[in-house]
Amino acid sequence: MKIVFHERYKQVYSYDPAAKVGRIENIVEALKGYEFVQPQSAAVQDLLFVHTQTLIDSVKRDKAVFELASLAAGGAITSAEIALSEPAFGLIRPPGHHAGRDFNGGFCFFNNMAIAIQRLIHQKKINRALIVDIDLHYGNGTYDILGGRKDVVFLNMECQERQRYLDELKESLEKTKSYDIIGVSAGFDTYEKDWGRSLKTEDYKTIGSMIKEAAKSCQGRSFALLEGGYYIPDLGKNVKSFLNGLE
Numbered sequence: 098m099k100i101v102f103h104e105r106y107k108q109v110y111s112y113d114p115a116a117k118v119g120r121i122e123n124i125v126e127a128l129k130g131y132e133f134v135q136p137q138s139a140a141v142q143d144l145l146f147v148h149t150q151t152l153i154d155s156v157k158r159d160k161a162v163f164e165l166a167s168l169a170a171g172g173a174i175t176s177a178e179i180a181l182s183e184p185a186f187g188l189i190r191p192p193g194h195h196a197g198r199d200f201n202g203g204f205c206f207f208n209n210m211a212i213a214i215q216r217l218i219h220q221k222k223i224n225r226a227l228i229v230d231i232d233l234h235y236g237n238g239t240y241d242i243l244g245g246r247k248d249v250v251f252l253n254m255e256c257q258e259r260q261r262y263l264d265e266l267k268e269s270l271e272k273t274k275s276y277d278i279i280g281v282s283a284g285f286d287t288y289e290k291d292w293g294r295s296l297k298t299e300d301y302k303t304i305g306s307m308i309k310e311a312a313k314s315c316q317g318r319s320f321a322l323l324e325g326g327y328y329i330p331d332l333g334k335n336v337k338s339f340l341n342g343l344e
């Protein structure tokens with residue numbers, strides 16, 4: 098298990114809750130002892146795998162945001178590359194799952210997951226992918242870019258009730274067949290003290306274990322990227338719980 102991280106992700110680049118000071122620091126603290134890998138920024142041609150030039154140009158108007166969003170996309174690319182040989186967690190921000198081909202919002206600028214997956218497919222390193230979005234919110238950007246494709250299955254979990262959520266995820270994973278990698282859009286805002294008011298810390302370990310089990314059918318290839326999660330005091334604890342299940 099490798100953690101993909103850049104010191105610059107600590108930078109407060111906007112006033113939204115994902116950019117809040119202390120959020121990344123709490124996770125870094127909890128993951129002490131893991132091996133950290135530093136990514137490079139994604140190139141514009143990587144962004145163009147899934148976004149329009151117009152969308153890219155609109156993000157470019159704020160230089161600091163563009164640089165960080167490109168570095169987050171680069172972190173996603175590195176995480177996916179590592180996943181070809183061992184699991185990886187992209188401790189990245191800004192998040193990405195609300196960024197579509199030609200729109201963005203919801204604290205997201207570029208779709209980190211879609212870029213990483215599309216790049217692997219383009220390079221023929223994989224043929225098919227499974228994306229599991231466990232964030233509280235619907236991954237509308239990911240669906241906009243990759244929804245309906247034959248080579249990508251997009252499982253978006255929606256939580257009404259804790260046990261039902263876990264049961265539905267297990268069932269959905271068991272039903273889904275033939276993919277070469279699993280990418281998890283790992284948002285932690287479904288947590289009981291976060292906006293979703295539902296999952297417990299140990300549930301993230303259970304979810305991680307389910308992903309690990311499912312990844313047995315694709316040589317263990319799996320990676321996760323940080324999306325939401327706003328209850329800062331327990332964020333690192335929940336990420337660590339998830340990774341304990343995944344590794």
Ligand SMILES: [Zn+2]
Pocket residue numbers: 232233234284286324325326
């Ligand atoms: Zn969310």
